[in-house]
Amino acid sequence: MVKKSDRLVFENNELRIVGDLTHQTVPGLKKLVRRNKKKPVQSIDLKDLTYTDGSGVVFLDWLSCEIFPGIPLNNAADKVQKALDHFSSRDLKIQLPPKHPGFFESVGNTALMVKKNILDIFYLTSEIMLWSLYGIFISKGRRKGAVAQQIFLIGSNAVGIVGLLSIVLGLIIALQSAAQLRQYGAGIYVADLIAISMVREMGPMMTAIIIAGRSGSAFAAEISTMKVTEELDALKMMALNPIRYVVVPKFLAITICMPLLVMISIILGIVGGFIVGLTYLDLTYVSYFNETLSILEVKDLLIGLSKSVFFAWVIVIIASFYGFKAEGGAEGVGKVTTSSVVASIFAVIVLNALFSLIYM
């Protein structure tokens, strides 16, 4: 193997480069040049340079422009000279990255973006509502069987996970409260606590969070993929409204499924509490369910179910909003899917807080 010092020869005020200049040999030679840059050099001889790639040309330009300014490159072979002519970086103006906007510009841009997003969500919501109602009476432009298919995807496929998590949730809440209530001989009130919390709060909210993560992400990914692959444009060109064709079936399906899933969640959450009551608190089957039924009112159930419908709408609207906003390729799809899930869960929790304030 040729030593670095043999590739770069300083003699008689001349620098001679020997062998190949490639992206592999250049880093070592650059170090060697830096160590010898005080040596007098009046010409750079390339007669023994057999090959240079793009990195080598850039290295030679660096030598003759920055280290030994004004020193010419002499005796280059035809092939090397050709490379020097093609890939010279001498008169090259390197583009600098664009400047980031200043603080006030960023604040202004954000404000404008927020305003635009609010308007977009408003228009999207109104169009979804319009087509959901209007579409019931006019079948043209509707995707046949889409609502049923979506009910299957959003509802049937989610029963297992919603049910399992609700039982676990019921068990946890009951266990945590049972230990405290038993000290005061008030173990029976675990049934009240579980019933009220599952029907009014935990049932609708937990189901909405599961559906936001499961179906909301799928909606956002599907719509954004359709956007970046121009499928939505294709629908428009076929005189089909993408909102009606793609979003409305999901909207109708989730409106039907969500209350049903919440019902399942409530029932299984109460069953979870019942297991704790039966095993840990030694309550009887009859006393637990009598206490549960005595504390619940129809109003509680209606509040829980009405909340679930609003949560469902929020999930679809946010997923669609982000889906339609997607740009670029796979990267864009990933970004909007993540944003959609985060925004949906946040919106569900905030909306739940608002409902709690209203129906205190």
Added chain:
Amino acid sequence: MSEALIKIKDIVVRFGEKTVLDDINLDIIPNEITVILGESGCGKTTLLKTITGLIKPESGSIHIFGEPFNGTDENRHNRMLRRMGVLFQNGALLNSMTVRDNIAIPLEQHSRLDPDLIEKNVAVKLKWVGLSEAAWLLPSELSGGMRKRAALARAIILDPEILFCDEPSAGLDPVTSASLDELILTIKEQFNMTIIVVSHELASIHRIADKIVFLDKGKILYAGPLKEARSCGIETVENFFKTGSF
């Protein structure tokens, strides 16, 4: 005649029950542009991906630079890959990175060059493909032709010995397509690079090809100089050059 740079022997590729490449034998000669052509679904891209190692053949061997390429250990395989560049059909630029960052990836990952030399090298290649102004744009902000030119700059940033191009002209207007062909020809002349192109654009084939490999239903119908293909006596090949389409 020069010794083959790429030697493909008895390659068979199957997807499930379907045989996509059937007993392919081919020698690619250095410093030439070889165009692989044939009708859609005949196995052109599969052949290219098999040569580059992206698809594993069921049987057969591929030797590149005189060494076995398939079935070799990962380090040796990666070392060989650094001596090759690939221009994918849609560019395959990483969407989250700017054009400049995309082109710099191979240099940053596979060389120990200082950042200033990498910067200059990238700037030279960008200028060379006519994208100096687009350095800080994202791939999603580029047109189809610009994406391909950026991808070409990335493919040649390490000055590879072999360049593979998958349908470089697909989806481009004739002017952009011709300018891309010019770039490919210049690369070949400037670097004595061996270039393998998959294409079915007749105009492009005429501009760049030294040799053609004509595939039909996974088999090679003709492999030889472009000039002789018109009168090779194989009806499908002759028809292609007569009509310019399948």
